[in-house]
Amino acid sequence: MPGRRDIEVADLVETARGGPGHRGSPRAVARLISLVEDADGVAGPLLREVMAMLSPHVGSAHVIGLTGAPGVGKSTTTNALVGELRRAGKRVGVLAVDPSSPFSGGALLGDRIRMTDHAGDPGVYIRSMASRGHLGGLSWSTPQAIRVLDGVGFDVVLVETVGVGQSEVEIAGLADTTVVLLAPGMGDGIQAAKAGILEVGDVYAINKSDRDGATKVRRDLRSMLALGTRDEAAWRPPVLAISAQSRTGLDELVESLEKHRTWLAESGALGARRERRAREEIEAIAVASLRARWEQGGREGLDDLAAAVAGGTLDPYAAADALLG
Amino acid sequence: MPGRRDIEVADLVETARGGPGHRGSPRAVARLISLVEDADGVAGPLLREVMAMLSPHVGSAHVIGLTGAPGVGKSTTTNALVGELRRAGKRVGVLAVDPSSPFSGGALLGDRIRMTDHAGDPGVYIRSMASRGHLGGLSWSTPQAIRVLDGVGFDVVLVETVGVGQSEVEIAGLADTTVVLLAPGMGDGIQAAKAGILEVGDVYAINKSDRDGATKVRRDLRSMLALGTRDEAAWRPPVLAISAQSRTGLDELVESLEKHRTWLAESGALGARRERRAREEIEAIAVASLRARWEQGGREGLDDLAAAVAGGTLDPYAAADALLG
Numbered sequence: 139m140p141g142r143r144d145i146e147v148a149d150l151v152e153t154a155r156g157g158p159g160h161r162g163s164p165r166a167v168a169r170l171i172s173l174v175e176d177a178d179g180v181a182g183p184l185l186r187e188v189m190a191m192l193s194p195h196v197g198s199a200h201v202i203g204l205t206g207a208p209g210v211g212k213s214t215t216t217n218a219l220v221g222e223l224r225r226a227g228k229r230v231g232v233l234a235v236d237p238s239s240p241f242s243g244g245a246l247l248g249d250r251i252r253m254t255d256h257a258g259d260p261g262v263y264i265r266s267m268a269s270r271g272h273l274g275g276l277s278w279s280t281p282q283a284i285r286v287l288d289g290v291g292f293d294v295v296l297v298e299t300v301g302v303g304q305s306e307v308e309i310a311g312l313a314d315t316t317v318v319l320l321a322p323g324m325g326d327g328i329q330a331a332k333a334g335i336l337e338v339g340d341v342y343a344i345n346k347s348d349r350d351g352a353t354k355v356r357r358d359l360r361s362m363l364a365l366g367t368r369d370e371a372a373w374r375p376p377v378l379a380i381s382a383q384s385r386t387g388l389d390e391l392v393e394s395l396e397k398h399r400t401w402l403a404e405s406g407a408l409g410a411r412r413e414r415r416a417r418e419e420i421e422a423i424a425v426a427s428l429r430a431r432w433e434q435g436g437r438e439g440l441d442d443l444a445a446a447v448a449g450g451t452l453d454p455y456a457a458a459d460a461l462l463g
Numbered sequence: 464m465p466g467r468r469d470i471e472v473a474d475l476v477e478t479a480r481g482g483p484g485h486r487g488s489p490r491a492v493a494r495l496i497s498l499v500e501d502a503d504g505v506a507g508p509l510l511r512e513v514m515a516m517l518s519p520h521v522g523s524a525h526v527i528g529l530t531g532a533p534g535v536g537k538s539t540t541t542n543a544l545v546g547e548l549r550r551a552g553k554r555v556g557v558l559a560v561d562p563s564s565p566f567s568g569g570a571l572l573g574d575r576i577r578m579t580d581h582a583g584d585p586g587v588y589i590r591s592m593a594s595r596g597h598l599g600g601l602s603w604s605t606p607q608a609i610r611v612l613d614g615v616g617f618d619v620v621l622v623e624t625v626g627v628g629q630s631e632v633e634i635a636g637l638a639d640t641t642v643v644l645l646a647p648g649m650g651d652g653i654q655a656a657k658a659g660i661l662e663v664g665d666v667y668a669i670n671k672s673d674r675d676g677a678t679k680v681r682r683d684l685r686s687m688l689a690l691g692t693r694d695e696a697a698w699r700p701p702v703l704a705i706s707a708q709s710r711t712g713l714d715e716l717v718e719s720l721e722k723h724r725t726w727l728a729e730s731g732a733l734g735a736r737r738e739r740r741a742r743e744e745i746e747a748i749a750v751a752s753l754r755a756r757w758e759q760g761g762r763e764g765l766d767d768l769a770a771a772v773a774g775g776t777l778d779p780y781a782a783a784d785a786l787l788g
Contacts, residue, residue: 186780193778207532285779323648409773416772416779417765421757423783425750432746440742447741448734453518454610454741455511458748 147187154290155195156229161260162290167231170290171265174282180430181423189282192289197412199231199288200399203313204298205338210321211345215382216298217255220262222388228294231287232264235280235299263292278426281312281419310338311418314411315398317341317391320359322351336362339375341394347379347387373401432461472512479615480520481554486585487615492556495615496590499607505755506748514607517614522737524556524613525724528638529623530663535646536670540707541623542580545587547713553619556612557589560605560624588617603751606637606744635663636743639736640723642666642716645684647676661687664700666719672704672712698726757786 154170156162173185181189204219206212216232223230256262267283280297287295297313310316318339335342342363344356360377376394380387402408432440443460446452479495481487498510506514529544531537541557548555581587592608605622612620622638635641643664660667667688669681685702701719705712727733757765768785771777 181780186778189778189780193772194775197773197775281779412773413766413769416782417769419779420765420768420772420782420786421754423779424757424786425753427783427787428750428753429746432749440745441738443745444738444741447518447745448522448737450519450522453511453514454606454744454748455506455514457741457745458752461745461749462752 147184147191151188151191151290154286156291164260164263167263167286167290168265170286171267171283174279174286175267177279177282180427189285192285195289195291196285197288199284199292199295200395201284201288201295201297201312201314202395203310203316204296204319205316206319206321206345210319211382212298212319215319215343215345215380216296218382218385218388219296219391220256221385222392223294223296224256224259224261226392229261229292230263231292231295232262233280233283233287233295233297234264234266235297263287278422281415281422284312285419312415314402314408315340315395317343317395320344320355321346322349322355340373340398341391342375342377343380343387343391344377345380345382348381348384352379371405373398373405373407472509472516476513476516476615479611481616489585489588492588492611492615493590495611496592496608499604499611500592502604502607505752514610517610520614520616521610522613524609524617524620525720526609526613526620526622526637526639527720528635528641529621529644530641531644531646531670535644536707537623537644540644540668540670540705541621543707543710543713544621544716545581546710547717548619548621549581549584549586551717554586554617555588556617556620557587558605558608558612558620558622559589559591560622588612603747606740606747609637610744637740639727639733640665640720642668642720645669645680646671647674647680665698665723666716667700667702668705668712668716669702670705670707673706673709677704696730698723698730698732 150166150169153163154166170188173188177185204212204216213234216234220230220232256264265283267279284295284297316338318335318341320335320342321344342359344352344359346352347356356377356379363375363377378387378390378394380391382388399408402411440461443452443457447454447457475491475494478488479491495513498513502510529537529541538559541559545555545557581589590608592604609620609622641663643660643666645660645667646669667684669677669684671677672681681702681704688700688702703712703715703719705716707713724733727736765786768777768782772779772782
């Protein structure tokens with residue numbers, strides 16, 4: 139006979155799950171994600187049970203990453219894209235990942251309130267997540283939250299990150315399909331390349347495409363992407379012109395996302411991406427649990443080693459050996 | 464009697480070191496940093512010897528991080544700031560950290576060629592570094608390269624990162640003093656806060672301050688920073704107006720950097736920052752060496768676990784346990 143907590147966990151997971159026949163409870167989904175957030179790198183027995191129960195159901199959602207520099211209109215685009223996906227009958231979970239702010243103790247009000255278009259729609263679940271400093275922006279909690287939304291039956295999990303550089307590389311590691319959003323007036327071609335975006339996008343969308351300079355951004359990006367194409371069989375990322383504000387180009391965006399998903403499945407790339415994602419997830423969990431152990435080591439451990447390195451009596455390699463050995 | 468390699472390492476380190484009496488050889492410095500870059504997360508015996516030899520000399524450089532969104536003028540500002548510091552007689556090492564590009568196999572030409580103002584000045588050493596994907600942007604090689612430049616005798620080590628979000632948090636972890644660069648027209652206040660900059664800056668500089676909107680950016684930023692100030696004894700980050708292009712406001716910038724350095728030393732914060740930096744460095748080295756072990760584990764190890772997790776037969780926590788146990 140199962141103990142009381144087993145029953146509770148099973149109930150919570152069952153209540154959170156939605157599907158063609160029944161809606162999941164947003165409140166139960168929220169509780170599951172709170173478990174992830176509260177764990178902050180090291181899962182307790184409750185979260186471990188939840189993850190073990192969800193595991194067989196994970197893998198059917200289309201995980202879409204949406205990233206771009208501040209000011210390109212990520213929030214507006216996410217909002218508009220959710221609307222398009224809803225019209226196509228998809229249940230959509232959204233994770234908005236932001237660097238923590240000392241003022242809010244978490245994600246900012248600006249995010250929490252922005253997507254009121256979909257408030258009250260049971261087919262949309264939106265969550266702002268704080269990315270905690272130490273463990274890396276997306277490295278621990280975001281994959282776990284994706285896993286929850288996928289496992290409870292959302293058709294699409296949309297992860298929006300404020301990102302230039304590293305977090306774009308991270309989002310590409312997490313998503314099946316990465317959308318890079320650009321806008322005119324955000325810096326020239328070299329700036330775009332510096333931000334690492336040429337490596338990570340499966341679909342590029344130039345937002346605010348009714349503004350001056352949009353055609354140039356699109357042309358420049360296309361020629362930069364063409365330089366990088368070597369493999370004939372490879373996916374060629376489309377460069378779309380959209381305007382999230384006036385809701386133009388969104389049908390092409392959704393179509394490109396679906397084409398990419400089909401390509402992933404047919405080329406075998408989906409399995410490879412998901413194995414890579416699983417590797418990173420396993421590593422992130424393992425590293426987080428090691429770090430927690432090291433930091434609990436206190437005065438005999440990392441603190442003493444750090445003081446010795448800062449004082450110049452030990453080099454960091456010898457210190458790392460001591461930590462591991 | 465030392466073996467041949469010991470003599471070579473000692474020579475290389477000695478040749479690289481510069482000081483009041485003698486100039487270090489830029490070629491030797493370059494070789495040391497190449498050792499760091501080539502190691503890519505796991506140091507061989509040569510690099511370990513170098514680091515052990517440098518260790519007693521590390522800690523006197525002022526490590527300054529300079530970060531900001533693409534388009535704010537980081538490169539121009541770095542160039543101008545190096546000029547100011549040179550006029551004050553400081554030897555300056557610059558690390559320009561960029562996400563890797565598939566086109567260059569490393570840092571982009573744009574960076575390598577941009578700082579010609581200082582070409583041929585033996586008191587300036589400039590290096591573009593590729594930030595490699597897997598181990599995190601700055602987490603492994605940048606602290607090691609800072610250690611090299613500090614250890615061979617540069618008075619200031621300036622680390623420029625393309626950064627919004629995570630890499631800004633990382634740079635703040637590495638630097639004694641973090642300069643956050645902004646510019647008018649780069650998004651409103653909430654956007655700035657989203658990028659996490661309110662947590663990381665010791666000095667804020669509004670570049671292109673002759674343009675429309677600069678006064679508003681400065682005022683908004685000041686009031687946002689004022690909200691966060693709780694501790695009377697804490698450093699209050701100044702918000703400066705500069706123009707790197709027309710070289711105005713740079714003397715105030717240098718003065719603020721020195722004031723902050725003095726504050727760090729007098730308040731005891733310098734030691735705390737450096738211990739924190741040492742902790743992160745030790746952890747990064749330890750994690751990198753573990754990851755290398757895991758990845759060499761091949762089919763018996765991480766690959767199998769990742770396939771099981773991707774296939775839904777194992778949850779990632781159980782996989783992480785298996786990896787660690």
